Amino acid sequence: MTKDDLITAIERVLNENRTMMGLEELVIGADTQLVGEVDSLDLASLILELETMTELAPFADGMVPFATAGDLADLHLPDEIERGGGASSVA
Amino acid sequence: MTAGHECATGTIVISAPRSGTTVLRRMLDAHPEISCPPDINVTTHCARMLREERVNGGLAMGMVSGPWFAGFDAPTVVGRVRDLAIGLNNEIRTSKGKQQWVEKSYFHGFLIDEIEQLYSTDCRYLCLVRHGLDVVYSMHEHCIKIGTYPGELHEYVRRYNRPLEAFAHVWADTVARMRRLLQEQPGSALKVRYEDLVTCPEQELERILEFLGVEDKSDPGTLVSDGLGTLGDVGLGDWKTYQKPTLVSDSVGRWKSEDRETLRPLAAIVNPELVAWGYEPVTIPRPLTDEQARRRLKMGLEISWIQAGAGGQQ
Numbered sequence: 440m441t442k443d444d445l446i447t448a449i450e451r452v453l454n455e456n457r458t459m460m461g462l463e464e465l466v467i468g469a470d471t472q473l474v475g476e477v478d479s480l481d482l483a484s485l486i487l488e489l490e491t492m493t494e495l496a497p498f499a500d501g502m503v504p505f506a507t508a509g510d511l512a513d514l515h516l517p518d519e520i521e522r523g524g525g526a527s528s529v530a
Numbered sequence: 531m532t533a534g535h536e537c538a539t540g541t542i543v544i545s546a547p548r549s550g551t552t553v554l555r556r557m558l559d560a561h562p563e564i565s566c567p568p569d570i571n572v573t574t575h576c577a578r579m580l581r582e583e584r585v586n587g588g589l590a591m592g593m594v595s596g597p598w599f600a601g602f603d604a605p606t607v608v609g610r611v612r613d614l615a616i617g618l619n620n621e622i623r624t625s626k627g628k629q630q631w632v633e634k635s636y637f638h639g640f641l642i643d644e645i646e647q648l649y650s651t652d653c654r655y656l657c658l659v660r661h662g663l664d665v666v667y668s669m670h671e672h673c674i675k676i677g678t679y680p681g682e683l684h685e686y687v688r689r690y691n692r693p694l695e696a697f698a699h700v701w702a703d704t705v706a707r708m709r710r711l712l713q714e715q716p717g718s719a720l721k722v723r724y725e726d727l728v729t730c731p732e733q734e735l736e737r738i739l740e741f742l743g744v745e746d747k748s749d750p751g752t753l754v755s756d757g758l759g760t761l762g763d764v765g766l767g768d769w770k771t772y773q774k775p776t777l778v779s780d781s782v783g784r785w786k787s788e789d790r791e792t793l794r795p796l797a798a799i800v801n802p803e804l805v806a807w808g809y810e811p812v813t814i815p816r817p818l819t820d821e822q823a824r825r826r827l828k829m830g831l832e833i834s835w836i837q838a839g840a841g842g843q844q
């Protein structure tokens with residue numbers, strides 16, 4: 440799964456909730472600010488979805504600071520483990 | 531006509547609490563022929579007088595059955611209470627120089643059986659419905675504001691220990707009973723949706739005035755401006771309608787900003803009646819496992835910590 444795939448997934452998951460609630464859809468890019476803009480529990484739900492999709496759990500040992508959709512996508516890239524991002528497998 | 535003597539030219543607004551009865555009442559009261567005062571609770575308390583308690587063997591104990599032993603049958607007693615309710619409403623109507631009365635109350639939705647017993651077919655019924663989840667959150671906010679669970683609402687809070695779920699059951703039970711009323715008395719009861727009232731007020735008011743049979747069918751739009759643009763009679767009712775001098779629809783769909791995990795059990799309670807009343811059902815995907823729910827809370831709190839700018843100061 441590439442970074443672009445992950446950002447597309449982030450957009451889909453966030454808009455899934457918004458569509459369900461009848462709210463206007465968001466356009467998400469790598470620079471889109473999430474922290475401070477999206478409700479913290481909704482972000483936590485999004486992270487759980489990303490964990491299921493990628494089978495990676497970068498937050499398993501505690502919160503890793505992030506701000507944008509790009510940051511969150513980076514944390515869920517498999518090679519982020521090699522780069523020391525802290526992602527561990529949920530398996 | 532049953533045993534009462536007072537002539538009814540009245541209408542009862544039936545709804546779950548917090549369904550928009552105050553905004554409706556203020557607009558109706560602006561009509562030259564209609565008296566619709568703040569919550570006077572005459573019908574509420576007369577209806578409660580008709581409630582009976584059952585003891586062993588099915589024996590009823592109450593004001594309707596008790597006087598039988600003194601030679602007064604139930605229709606006579608109910609007629610006396612009806613005279614009281616209609617009489618007081620008629621006196622208020624007359625004092626305002628109006629031709630017909632409409633009474634609304636926070637409690638009518640809990641008392642539909644008794645109200646039907648009280649008025650039978652002598653009254654008309656305006657059945658006002660609002661989206662169940664908006665009602666739930668409005669009830670919650672209102673109970674905090676007034677510091678109590680009023681009247682019959684308290685019974686639900688005792689039965690269901692999560693207040694939001696208790697309110698959802700209040701709404702579902704009330705509107706289910708309202709649907710029966712509409713089916714049983716199609717000529718005497720009119721369905722009104724709050725969302726239609728606040729988005730298309732002129733059209734809805736025209737329909738309501740037609741149902742009430744008023745002679746003066748002048749521009750219903752003036753009821754909005756006159757009813758909400760002036761203070762009128764103040765009393766018990768929703769305080770929020772006085773905060774804006776016109777009709778607004780910003781309270782429609784407020785539930786959509788609530789947490790979906792909180793909404794999930796509420797949706798299950800209200801969905802059957804939402805569908806029955808023509809609303810879209812509320813669908814909340816995939817419940818979380820216990821572990822996911824705990825992790826979601828933990829991460830949510832940690833993200834809030836980051837949002838507060840305290841993430842680097844752990």
